[in-house]
Amino acid sequence: MLRQRKFQILFGVLALLLVGFSLYQLPFVKGRVSSALDEMRRDVIYFFRPPDEAVFQPGSTERILPTAKAVTLTPLATSTPEPSATAGPTLPPTVTPTPLPEFVSLPGVKYVDQHNRWNYCGPANLVMSLKFWGWSGLPGDTRDPRDQVAYFIKPGVQDPALDFIQQGKTDKNVMPSEMADFVNNQTDYRALIRYGGSMDLIKSLVAAGFPVVIEKGYFERDANGKISWLGHYLFVTGYDESQSGFIVQDAYLKPGKNLISKYEDFEIGWRAFNYLFMVVYHPDRENELFTTLGPWLDGDWANQHALQVADEEIPTLEGIHLFFAWFNKGTSLVSLFDYSEAATAFDEAFTIYATLGKDDKQRPYRMMWYQTSPYKAYYYSGRYSDVINLANTTFQTIDLPTLEESLFWRGMAYYASGETQAGIADMRESVRLNYRFDDGRAILQQWGVQP
Numbered sequence: 001m002l003r004q005r006k007f008q009i010l011f012g013v014l015a016l017l018l019v020g021f022s023l024y025q026l027p028f029v030k031g032r033v034s035s036a037l038d039e040m041r042r043d044v045i046y047f048f049r050p051p052d053e054a055v056f057q058p059g060s061t062e063r064i065l066p067t068a069k070a071v072t073l074t075p076l077a078t079s080t081p082e083p084s085a086t087a088g089p090t091l092p093p094t095v096t097p098t099p100l101p102e103f104v105s106l107p108g109v110k111y112v113d114q115h116n117r118w119n120y121c122g123p124a125n126l127v128m129s130l131k132f133w134g135w136s137g138l139p140g141d142t143r144d145p146r147d148q149v150a151y152f153i154k155p156g157v158q159d160p161a162l163d164f165i166q167q168g169k170t171d172k173n174v175m176p177s178e179m180a181d182f183v184n185n186q187t188d189y190r191a192l193i194r195y196g197g198s199m200d201l202i203k204s205l206v207a208a209g210f211p212v213v214i215e216k217g218y219f220e221r222d223a224n225g226k227i228s229w230l231g232h233y234l235f236v237t238g239y240d241e242s243q244s245g246f247i248v249q250d251a252y253l254k255p256g257k258n259l260i261s262k263y264e265d266f267e268i269g270w271r272a273f274n275y276l277f278m279v280v281y282h283p284d285r286e287n288e289l290f291t292t293l294g295p296w297l298d299g300d301w302a303n304q305h306a307l308q309v310a311d312e313e314i315p316t317l318e319g320i321h322l323f324f325a326w327f328n329k330g331t332s333l334v335s336l337f338d339y340s341e342a343a344t345a346f347d348e349a350f351t352i353y354a355t356l357g358k359d360d361k362q363r364p365y366r367m368m369w370y371q372t373s374p375y376k377a378y379y380y381s382g383r384y385s386d387v388i389n390l391a392n393t394t395f396q397t398i399d400l401p402t403l404e405e406s407l408f409w410r411g412m413a414y415y416a417s418g419e420t421q422a423g424i425a426d427m428r429e430s431v432r433l434n435y436r437f438d439d440g441r442a443i444l445q446q447w448g449v450q451p
């Protein structure tokens with residue numbers, strides 16, 4: 001009788017395991033369980049290795065002469081095509097001849113959220129931008145438009161075992177250039193990106209019928225109870241002077257449609273990304289857009305203007321806002337190909353970063369997930385050890401080393417320093433993480449090795 005009872009218990013346990021295994025194979029269940037396990041793993045890693053404690057200390061500012069293995073990229077493969085105009089205005093911005101209205105809310109805006117996806121604010125905002133102009137998706141593609149876009153700009157690791165969860169889940173960030181490339185290469189519409197935008201310019205663009213995507217920073221409480229800084233895209237579709245704010249579509253928030261972003265908060269968040277903005281538009285309205293942009297049509301002027309804004313802000317700011325201003329100065333100098341001065345600006349930014357206190361707003365440790373200009377500044381200044389150390393520090397801020405851009409620049413620095421095999425390994429990993437990462441493929445081809 002006892003043996004029979006033991007057999008029944010054993011049979012019941014095996015049956016439960018079999019049922020559990022069968023249920024786990026269902027995509028919905030497997031996705032939920034895998035997501036929960038991923039979050040638990042991440043929280044444990046962040047608990048024992050707080051990402052905000054990873055601090056990069058710039059090394060020697062003396063320029064090291066590049067070795068024969070140094071590689072020059074002119075331009076990078078992911079550079080976004082410019083509009084058809086050959087030159088833009090060179091004069092400083094003037095006062096808008098016609099006073100802007102007190103209220104603008106563009107009609108025809110179709111709100112798109114990023115819910116039920118991971119790190120999908122890029123695809124969601126791009127779909128909103130395209131739908132405004134009448135885009136109905138890629139021809140013959142019946143997938144969710146967000147997934148159509150993500151297939152190109154957020155491909156991630158090509159692993160069939162992950163497809164049931166979400167293709168591209170491992171890709172933590174979408175660069176603005178990737179979004180613009182999709183528009184310019186995969187659709188009949190056009191996209192333009194500039195640094196150094198202004199509040200008045202955004203109002204002018206919206207009033208002229210052109211909604212704008214900006215990249216901004218914001219703070220949110222993480223799983224460990226800390227207030228954590230993140231980067232986020234925002235779709236601007238109007239403004240209301242009576243409420244002193246822009247009308248925005250936030251793909252992340254619930255609800256996120258037609259929210260008011262106060263001008264002061266908007267500007268503070270926007271500063272973290274050097275006042276970058278992107279306009280998606282119909283080619284038939286290109287001339288109207290160019291006129292509205294004024295001097296910002298000239299990319300060099302915009303970069304120089306962004307540098308001027310940073311120089312004007314630096315004496316007036318402190319703490320994290322001063323860090324952003326110095327970082328912006330470095331970014332603008334990189335855009336102007338002044339790498340040595342850019343490296344000096346980034347040295348100052350990272351020095352300030354190290355002094356930031358651990359109050360309710362911790363260090364913006366995700367900064368290098370979204371912006372990579374420091375790598376370029378240090379690399380082209382011959383400071384390869386700083387490139388490597390900055391990448392290593394960046395990988396201490398993330399649960400998995402899935403930042404292809406950081407791997408790319410660390411690989412470049414390893415290779416230029418004579419550590420050829422380490423450089424090749426990093427470059428191959430960058431391409432494995434994002435099979436559409438053309439920069440990595442181009443360099444591997446230049447080095448004469450296979451991905």
